[in-house]
Amino acid sequence: MTRPATTDAPTGAGAARAGLAHGTRVLLTFAAAVVAFAGIWLGREILAPVAVAAVVVIIAHPVRFPLERRGWPKWAATTIVIVVAYLILAILAGLLVFASAQFVAMLPDYADELQATAASIADTLSSLGLSDEAADATSSILDPGTLVGIAASVADAVLGFATAFFFVLAYVIFMAADAARFGRLNTVFGSTRADGIGTRYFSGVRRYYVVNATFGAIVAVLDGLLLWALGIPIPIVWAILAFVTNFVPNIGFVLGLIPPAVLALVVGGWPLALAVVLAYCVINVTLQVLIQPKFVSDAVDLSLTLSFFSVVFWAFVIGPIGAILSIPLTLLVRALLVEPDDHAETLRRLSGNPAQEGSHHVVEPSQAG
Amino acid sequence: MWWNRRKQAEAEPPEPAAPDAAPADTTPVSAHRTAFIMLGLAGAVVVSFGIAAIAEIFVWSFFALVLTICVYPLRSWLERHGVKRGVATVAVILAVVLLLGVFVFAFFFSFAQFLALLPQYTDEFQTWASNVGAWLSGLGLGQQQIDEISTWFDPGKVLDVIGSLVGSAAGFVTAGVILLTMLMLMAMDSSPVRTLVRELYPRRPLLATAAFAYTIGVRRYMVVTTFLGIAQGVINWIALVLLGVPGAALWGVLAFLCSFIPNVGYFIAIIPPIVFGALVGGWPLVLAVIVVYGIINAVVQSLVQPRVVGNAVALSQSITFFSVLFWAVVLGPMGAILAIPLTLLVRMLLVDSNPNMTWTRAALGDFDEAKKVMEAEDAAAKAERKLRRHPAASGGSAAADPGAAAAASDAAPS
Numbered sequence: 001m002t003r004p005a006t007t008d009a010p011t012g013a014g015a016a017r018a019g020l021a022h023g024t025r026v027l028l029t030f031a032a033a034v035v036a037f038a039g040i041w042l043g044r045e046i047l048a049p050v051a052v053a054a055v056v057v058i059i060a061h062p063v064r065f066p067l068e069r070r071g072w073p074k075w076a077a078t079t080i081v082i083v084v085a086y087l088i089l090a091i092l093a094g095l096l097v098f099a100s101a102q103f104v105a106m107l108p109d110y111a112d113e114l115q116a117t118a119a120s121i122a123d124t125l126s127s128l129g130l131s132d133e134a135a136d137a138t139s140s141i142l143d144p145g146t147l148v149g150i151a152a153s154v155a156d157a158v159l160g161f162a163t164a165f166f167f168v169l170a171y172v173i174f175m176a177a178d179a180a181r182f183g184r185l186n187t188v189f190g191s192t193r194a195d196g197i198g199t200r201y202f203s204g205v206r207r208y209y210v211v212n213a214t215f216g217a218i219v220a221v222l223d224g225l226l227l228w229a230l231g232i233p234i235p236i237v238w239a240i241l242a243f244v245t246n247f248v249p250n251i252g253f254v255l256g257l258i259p260p261a262v263l264a265l266v267v268g269g270w271p272l273a274l275a276v277v278l279a280y281c282v283i284n285v286t287l288q289v290l291i292q293p294k295f296v297s298d299a300v301d302l303s304l305t306l307s308f309f310s311v312v313f314w315a316f317v318i319g320p321i322g323a324i325l326s327i328p329l330t331l332l333v334r335a336l337l338v339e340p341d342d343h344a345e346t347l348r349r350l351s352g353n354p355a356q357e358g359s360h361h362v363v364e365p366s367q368a369g
Numbered sequence: 370m371w372w373n374r375r376k377q378a379e380a381e382p383p384e385p386a387a388p389d390a391a392p393a394d395t396t397p398v399s400a401h402r403t404a405f406i407m408l409g410l411a412g413a414v415v416v417s418f419g420i421a422a423i424a425e426i427f428v429w430s431f432f433a434l435v436l437t438i439c440v441y442p443l444r445s446w447l448e449r450h451g452v453k454r455g456v457a458t459v460a461v462i463l464a465v466v467l468l469l470g471v472f473v474f475a476f477f478f479s480f481a482q483f484l485a486l487l488p489q490y491t492d493e494f495q496t497w498a499s500n501v502g503a504w505l506s507g508l509g510l511g512q513q514q515i516d517e518i519s520t521w522f523d524p525g526k527v528l529d530v531i532g533s534l535v536g537s538a539a540g541f542v543t544a545g546v547i548l549l550t551m552l553m554l555m556a557m558d559s560s561p562v563r564t565l566v567r568e569l570y571p572r573r574p575l576l577a578t579a580a581f582a583y584t585i586g587v588r589r590y591m592v593v594t595t596f597l598g599i600a601q602g603v604i605n606w607i608a609l610v611l612l613g614v615p616g617a618a619l620w621g622v623l624a625f626l627c628s629f630i631p632n633v634g635y636f637i638a639i640i641p642p643i644v645f646g647a648l649v650g651g652w653p654l655v656l657a658v659i660v661v662y663g664i665i666n667a668v669v670q671s672l673v674q675p676r677v678v679g680n681a682v683a684l685s686q687s688i689t690f691f692s693v694l695f696w697a698v699v700l701g702p703m704g705a706i707l708a709i710p711l712t713l714l715v716r717m718l719l720v721d722s723n724p725n726m727t728w729t730r731a732a733l734g735d736f737d738e739a740k741k742v743m744e745a746e747d748a749a750a751k752a753e754r755k756l757r758r759h760p761a762a763s764g765g766s767a768a769a770d771p772g773a774a775a776a777a778s779d780a781a782p783s
Contacts, residue, residue: 046698174685
């Protein structure tokens with residue numbers, strides 16, 4: 001019976017009983033994972049609202065503790081939690097609606113300029129020797145008709161979004177009430193160790209979003225001021241975009257940069273576009289790449305590679321909202337599969353979590369000392 | 370019977386694991402832990418798709434099972450009074466068919482009444498549709514989208530929506546045949562069930578107990594919901610007749626059906642009366658309908674139902690809401706109606722009959738333990754506050770918490 005080479009945990013009686021060869025087990029696990037994630041992909045429309053509501057309730061839940069200490073009744077504390085969760089959702093939804101309305105209202109004004117820019121880009125491309133096909137594709141993307149079509153399909157998607165949002169609002173009520181009860185249980189996840197993992201997960205998710213929202217707000221204000229100073233149209237929309245995309249780890253900054261850069265190109269040509277890109281890079285690299293990870297990595301302990309991969313992966317599995325929820329979802333997978341398993345010590349270290357309270361490897365030395 | 374076979378097949382894996390199920394803290398983690406979890410999740414996905422593929426058969430067979438469970442006490446009552454087994458079986462079948470017949474009659478009667486009324490409102494519907502179209506083109510939508518949306522307001526479409534709630538006409542016949550046949554067969558097979566479960570008990574005590582608890586929980590929930598649903602439907606019907614909304618009887622039946630869908634049903638049941646109220650009486654009537662439905666729904670579903678159903682179901686609100694959406698996606702509208710029994714069945718198979726999983730009961734919504742802890746904590750906190758406030762109250766300060774302050778001042782004279 002082959003044992004996985006990666007385990008450094010003591011092999012107990014359970015290992016001797018192991019019935020599957022290591023390779024078979026790995027293949028079976030991956031096959032099952034493919035099926036499970038395909039299931040999540042197919043059920044994303046009913047699963048995504050659950051994930052959104054769960055994250056919002058996790059963030060808002062601690063509000064109840066100071067209230068309960070002051071002797072508020074439980075239902076009142078739960079109501080406040082729901083109100084806070086709704087406020088978070090309302091602010092986000094309000095920002096998004098405001099930004100899209102501004103954006104849609106601005107589009108017709110710049111349709112002609114967009115087309116002109118697209119034509120000039122096509123010329124450049126063909127002069128560089130690229131085939132006409134590529135150039136045609138580029139210019140057709142920027143065709144105002146296509147843009148209007150996109151706007152219409154956005155309006156179409158709003159209906160689906162409204163349904164999902166209604167589900168999120170309902171889940172928030174139920175989950176806040178249930179969370180109040182879970183808090184009183186002796187053990188929520190069956191054992192003290194599992195409870196420790198659960199608590200760490202919840203506080204990690206909470207810290208991650210609080211830190212990200214703070215930095216997102218700073219970045220958004222700086223970016224907005226910068227764009228306003230450079231004279232880019234509707235700077236407030238791009239500030240909101242920067243705030244929202246800040247929740248997407250690693251590549252969020254690039255997503256938030258593209259539209260204002262394109263607009264700068266349309267309005268002021270290459271120099272302005274370059275200025276926007278450079279200024280964005282300075283602001284975002286300083287804040288997001290140099291300072292923010294110091295705070296976030298404390299909270300989540302995910303390696304950079306893994307956090308980037310999880311953005312791409314979850315965006316693929318449950319859609320755009322998956323990019324924003326990628327960190328909590330990856331943490332959930334790790335809390336479920338890797339953390340309770342002593343055999344997966346190496347995997348856990350690879351995922352970016354070097355030490356763990358409560359595991360044998362930390363407890364034993366501390367007991368010795 | 371198929372559900373028995375499945376029960377046993379599903380319950381088999383946990384059995385060998387049971388002997389070495391030590392307290393959770395000391396259980397060594399299996400070397401196959403990740404593989405087992407992923408295989409379990411993948412199995413759940415595959416089973417969901419399998420069930421979705423045979424949704425039409427599955428949903429009506431399961432409905433027959435639920436009905437059989439609900440009328441089982443009639444059989445035991447008859448048998449206790451010395452009626453022969455065969456006669457009891459026939460009586461049970463007759464009772465179920467009678468109940469279903471009454472419902473189907475009420476449904477078709479109200480539907481026919483509504484159909485006769487509908488042509489009067491065709492013009493109003495079309496005016497509405499063109500109004501909405503004008504509004505949408507004002508928003509900047511293309512003609513194609515507007516046409517698409519306008520078709521929603523076609524009276525025929527409304528009928529389709531209502532019809533899809535119980536299945537299309539062709540599916541109706543198939544469903545009826547499957548349902549009636551299954552009902553008869555299950556009624557016959559239900560005769561030895563009590564003995565079978567009693568024999569099962571020594572060998573698989575947890576499974577037998579879980580199955581027994583399942584039948585009790587489902588019966589309690591379904592019977593209570595049925596009676597409350599009838600009450601809700603009749604009150605809504607009378608209210609709508611008094612308000613003068615057309616098709617009141619049909620909306621009453623719809624309210625009855627939707628009362629089986631927790632959390633979401635109310636919103637489905639209220640849409641048609643709002644639409645027709647708007648057609649007939651405009652905003653005041655719409656408001657009246659919303660207020661009447663809201664009050665009736667709040668009283669019945671939030672106040673009466675939890676008290677009568679009690680701990681028979683013990684599913685948390687989040688799980689209940691998710692299960693409605695999940696079963697609606699997997700099985701269609703009937704899945705939403707049967708969401709609670711279906712989720713309880715899954716819990717019975719995976720959690721209740723498996724000693725390793727009992728800890729999840731609390732997370733799934735069995736808050737008995739939590740309630741006790743909460744009550745104890747509340748009492749302790751109250752006593753502590755009283756103690757703390759007692760000297761403060763005599764000092765004349767501190768009245769942040771009126772309840773505690775009142776309690777303290779009550780305590781002061783004595």
